[in-house]
Structure formats: structure tokens, C-alpha cells
Amino acid sequence: xxxxxxxxxxxxxxxxxxxxxxxxxxxxxxxxxxxxxxxxxxxxxxxxxxxxxxxxxxxxxxxxxxxxxxxxxxxxxxxxxxxxxxxxxxxxxxxxxxxxxxxxxxxxxxxxxxxxxxxxxxxxxxxxxxxxxxxxxxxxxxxxxxxxxxxxxxxxxxxxxxxxxxxxxxxxxxxxxxxxxxxxxxxxxxxxxxxxxxxxxx
Amino acid sequence: xxxxxxxxxxxxxxxxxxxxxxxxxxxxxxxxxxxxxxxxxxxxxxxxxxxxxxxxxxxxxxxxxxxxxxxxxxxxxxxxxxxxxxxxxxxxxxxxxxxxxxxxxxxxxxxxxxxxxxxxxxxxxxxxxxxxxxxxxxxxxxxxxxxxxxxxxxxxxxxxxxxxxxxxxxxxxxxxxxxxxxxxxxxxxxxxxxxxxxxxxxxxxxxxxxxxxxxxxxxxxxxxxxxxxxxxxxxxxxxxxxxxxxxxxxxxxxxxxxxxxxxxxxxxxxxxxxxxxxxxxxxxxxxxxxxxxxxxxx
Numbered sequence: 001x002x003x004x005x006x007x008x009x010x011x012x013x014x015x016x017x018x019x020x021x022x023x024x025x026x027x028x029x030x031x032x033x034x035x036x037x038x039x040x041x042x043x044x045x046x047x048x049x050x051x052x053x054x055x056x057x058x059x060x061x062x063x064x065x066x067x068x069x070x071x072x073x074x075x076x077x078x079x080x081x082x083x084x085x086x087x088x089x090x091x092x093x094x095x096x097x098x099x100x101x102x103x104x105x106x107x108x109x110x111x112x113x114x115x116x117x118x119x120x121x122x123x124x125x126x127x128x129x130x131x132x133x134x135x136x137x138x139x140x141x142x143x144x145x146x147x148x149x150x151x152x153x154x155x156x157x158x159x160x161x162x163x164x165x166x167x168x169x170x171x172x173x174x175x176x177x178x179x180x181x182x183x184x185x186x187x188x189x190x191x192x193x194x195x196x197x198x199x200x201x202x
Numbered sequence: 203x204x205x206x207x208x209x210x211x212x213x214x215x216x217x218x219x220x221x222x223x224x225x226x227x228x229x230x231x232x233x234x235x236x237x238x239x240x241x242x243x244x245x246x247x248x249x250x251x252x253x254x255x256x257x258x259x260x261x262x263x264x265x266x267x268x269x270x271x272x273x274x275x276x277x278x279x280x281x282x283x284x285x286x287x288x289x290x291x292x293x294x295x296x297x298x299x300x301x302x303x304x305x306x307x308x309x310x311x312x313x314x315x316x317x318x319x320x321x322x323x324x325x326x327x328x329x330x331x332x333x334x335x336x337x338x339x340x341x342x343x344x345x346x347x348x349x350x351x352x353x354x355x356x357x358x359x360x361x362x363x364x365x366x367x368x369x370x371x372x373x374x375x376x377x378x379x380x381x382x383x384x385x386x387x388x389x390x391x392x393x394x395x396x397x398x399x400x401x402x403x404x405x406x407x408x409x410x411x412x413x414x415x416x417x418x419x420x421x422x423x424x425x426x427x428x429x430x431x432x433x434x435x436x437x438x439x440x441x442x443x444x445x446x447x448x449x450x451x452x453x454x455x456x457x458x459x460x461x462x463x464x465x466x467x468x469x470x471x472x473x474x475x476x477x478x479x480x481x482x483x484x485x486x487x488x489x490x491x492x493x494x495x496x497x498x499x500x
Contacts, residue, residue: 030286032279032282032286035278035282036275036279039275039278040275043269043270043274043275044267044268044269044270045262045263045265045267047267047268047269047270048265048266048267048268049262049263049265051265051268052265052266061270061271061274064270064274065274065277065278065281068278069278069281069282069285072282072285073285074417077393077416083259084259086262086263087259087260087262090259090261090262090263091259091262093262094262095392130267133263133267136260136263137263137264137266137267139260140260140261140263140264141264143260144264155225155261158222158225158226158227159225159258159261162226163227164227164228164229165222165227165228165229166229168227180218180222181214181218183218183221183222183225183227184214184217184218184221187221187224187225187254187257188217188221190257191253191254191256191257194256194257194260198256198257198260
């Protein structure tokens with residue numbers, strides 16, 4: 001099994017995914033302590049994503065509660081064959097975050113630069129348990145770094161703000177065709193860079 | 203999108219579409235067209251989409267982790283306690299037949315607006331092309347995908363037929379558009395399923411269909427039933443492995459067409475089937491045999 005990062009990382013990632021999938025199963029059976037454990041293990045990662053999307057802290061807090069409530073309600077719909085537990089959590093978080101963002105009355109128009117939003121320091125130091133997450137983040141960030149700034153920009157606008165290609169084109173003052181090409185090239189690059197890591201997983 | 207049904211390798215345009223779809227950045231119309239293309243069985247595009255979806259799955263961890271305030275954990279506990287007191291979750295029972303468990307709705311949730319451009323599902327009123335939520339975020343095996351695609355395509359065709367039939371029926375335009383709006387709201391929701399009920403012994407020609415908004419926890423039901431006798435009424439049932447829960451009454455009009463929107467019960471475990479029986483006026487606590495129409499949840 002090839003992976004960027006060490007073979008140990010792959011093993012730890014598999015273990016972590018296995019553990020979290022087991023927790024989700026227990027949540028589906030009505031075990032609230034399992035939800036608490038899952039929250040303790042994943043909420044920093046999830047909250048970080050939500051904050052990146054909605055930027056407003058109090059809104060992010062509400063969305064975080066919504067996400068884990070949804071996890072409680074829909075734990076039985078999670079199927080590990082279809083994706084990793086964290087991907088499932090992140091999808092829920094992204095969906096609800098963008099939902100809030102687009103239905104919110106105050107759009108943070110002044111936050112033009114996504115970079116300004118990106119780096120929120122953690123208020124507590126990351127414990128050893130987060131080493132897998134740290135490695136994962138390193139991989140994805142280096143993949144994003146491999147993109148041109150223009151490619152990265154369009155993908156981040158689509159991912160974090162949920163903009164359509166035409167909205168992105170409008171926002172950047174670029175022709176639609178340019179936006180589509182940048183997206184395609186950027187996504188292809190990401191796919192190629194992440195391929196070894198992705199292939200190692202099931 | 204090109205007119206070709208399938209193609210062996212993907213051209214730039216198709217690749218763009220798959221990448222944009224995975225990101226949720228296509229317009230509704232383009233998303234529908236792409237899904238229609240996938241429904242035609244285009245493996246090349248499906249493979250592209252699968253890979254791009256995997257990439258999108260990874261992007262979430264790029265954001266720096268941030269510890270949420272400690273009090274949120276307590277708030278969450280309180281909220282879950284409330285959920286639990288509203289709904290008594292039962293231990294997951296083993297369903298003999300189902301490969302994939304049906305989602306267990308824990309409590310009724312208010313219907314949410316669909317995020318048509320974040321996770322792009324769409325069902326055009328005109329085209330009624332089925333959209334599979336699974337494409338955007340999940341991988342799936344080829345064989346089950348092919349079977350699922352066939353099923354969804356067949357369902358979409360049936361739904362299209364039904365909507366055409368509804369449109370062609372004379373009169374009651376506002377009722378029809380209300381019904382269509384309800385059906386479309388389910389088809390536009392992030393996770394939906396259709397349960398087809400077939401008529402049994404007493405009324406073999408009757409049928410019904412449940413449009414199940416899984417996330418919004420409701421059923422939108424259309425039915426074709428013979429008129430009920432004076433002192434009787436049709437009743438819908440959520441059938442689980444352990445119990446049958448009333449889903450309310452449904453009354454066909456003069457043409458035999460019945461329509462109902464029902465919230466999903468909070469304490470329902472795995473849904474195994476939907477059923478319709480004939481009950482005394484006012485309905486019953488438990489269904490009276492015989493069953494008039496039955497549809498198993500696959």
C-alpha cells in the first residue's frame with residue numbers, strides 16, 4: 001500500500017477510521033457516550049472547517065451543534081464502504097455551513113481574502129492523537145500548494161463558499177471558460193498528487 | 203455536454219463537468235444533464251467523477267483545527283437528551299434482506315431548503331431525472347451502481363409518466379400543482395427514496411407511490427384506489443420489522459386518486475415496507491387484514 005508519509009501513517013489512519021466507524025455504529029444504536037467520544041475526537045477538525053466557511057464564530061458554534069445532532073439522527077445511514085468517517089462528517093459540516101452562509105442575513109463581504117480567514121490558531125495544543133490528522137492536513141495542503149494560485153483560488157471558492165462556476169467567474173471578473181479550465185487543471189493536479197494516498201485507503 | 207451516449211475516454215469538456223460536479227459548482231441544469239448522462243451508463247464519466255469526489259472528500263482537513271468552546275459539549279448533550287426524550291431509539295434490529303440499512307430518522311426535523319449547488323442534486327419538474335446523492339461524496343461498487351442506475355432510471359421514467367398523466371387530467375389545477383410541488387420538493391431534497399406499492403388481492407389494479415424525503419422526515423404519497431365504502435377509509439402504514447405504525451388516512455377522490463403528506467414518526471426503526479389497508483371510519487390502531495397495497499423498501 002503506497003502512501004505519502006510513512007507506512008505507519010497508513011496503519012494509524014486505518015485504525016482511526018476503523019475506530020470512528022465503530023463509534024458511529026454505536027451512535028446508531030443509541031449510545032450517547034459514543035457520540036460524546038466521537039465529538040471529543042473530531043470536533044476540532046469539524047469546527048475548523050465550519051469556521052473557515054462561515055467565518056462568524058457564533059454562527060459556527062450553532063452549525064457545529066447542528067452537525068453533531070445530525071450525526072446522532074443519521075448515524076445509521078453511514079456506510080463505511082462508501083467513504084471514511086471523517087469524509088462523512090466533513091460533508092455534513094460543509095453542507096450545513098454553506099447552507100447557513102447562503103441563508104444568512106449578514107454576508108461577510110469584507111472578507112475578500114480567503115487567506116485571511118484560513119489561519120485560526122488552535123486554543124489548545126494538539127495532542128498525540130491528532131498526529132494522523134496533522135499528517136493528513138500536511139498532505140492535502142501540500143497538494144493544494146502544488147496548484148497555481150489561480151487554480152487554488154477557484155477550487156477554494158467552490159469548496160468553501162459553495163459558489164457555482166458562473167458566480168466564481170463573476171466574482172473574479174474572468175471568462176467562464178477560464179474558470180472551468182482552471183478548475184479542471186487544478187482538480188486533476190490534486191487528483192494526481194493525492195492519488196498514492198487515496199489508493200492506500202478503503 | 204455532448205450528445206454522445208457513452209465514450210471510451212473523457213474529453214476535456216467532460217472532465218471539466220465531472221470536476222465541477224464533484225465540487226458542487228455546476229448550475230442546476232448542467233448538474234441534471236450530467237446525471238442524465240451518467241444514468242445512460244457512461245462508465246468513463248463515472249470513473250472521473252468517482253476520482254474527483256475522492257479529492258473533494260479530502261479537502262475538509264485542509265482547514266486548521268480549532269477547539270470549540272467547552273460549553274458547546276454540554277449544549278450538545280442537552281440537545282441529544284431532548285432528542286432522546288422525543289424519540290425512543292430502539293436497538294438496531296437485523297433486517298434479513300437489506301444489504302444497506304435504511305436510515306433511521308430519530309425525530310421529525312423541519313424540512314430544509316435543498317443546497318442545489320453545494321451538493322448538486324436536482325430533479326427537473328419537466329425531465330424528472332433521478333439524482334443520486336451518493337455520487338458526490340461516496341464511492342460505490344460498479345455492479346451495485348449499475349443495478350441502482352437501472353432502478354433509478356426506471357423510477358424516473360415512471361415518475362415522468364405520472365407527472366404527464368397528472369398534468370393531462372382535467373380540472374383541479376391548483377390541487378395538481380400543489381401535489382407536483384410536494385413531489386418535486388422531495389425529489390429536490392438531499393436524500394430521497396421512492397417506494398412503489400402494488401395492489402394485492404382485494405384491489406389488484408390499485409397502486410401507490412411513496413416519495414420519501416429521508417432527511418426531511420416525511421412521506422409524500424400518491425395512490426390510485428377504488429373508492430372506499432361509506433363507513434370505511436384507507437389507512438397508510440409504516441411497517442417496520444417489529445411494528446406497524448399508522449401513517450394517517452388517505453382518501454381517493456372521484457377519479458380514484460389519493461394524495462397525502464405525512465411526517466415520519468419519530469420512533470420508527472428500520473422501515474421495511476409501506477402498506478395500505480381499509481379500516482373503519484376514523485382509522486385503526488393496528489392494520490386490519492387484508493392488505494390492499496404493499497411496497498417493500500429495498
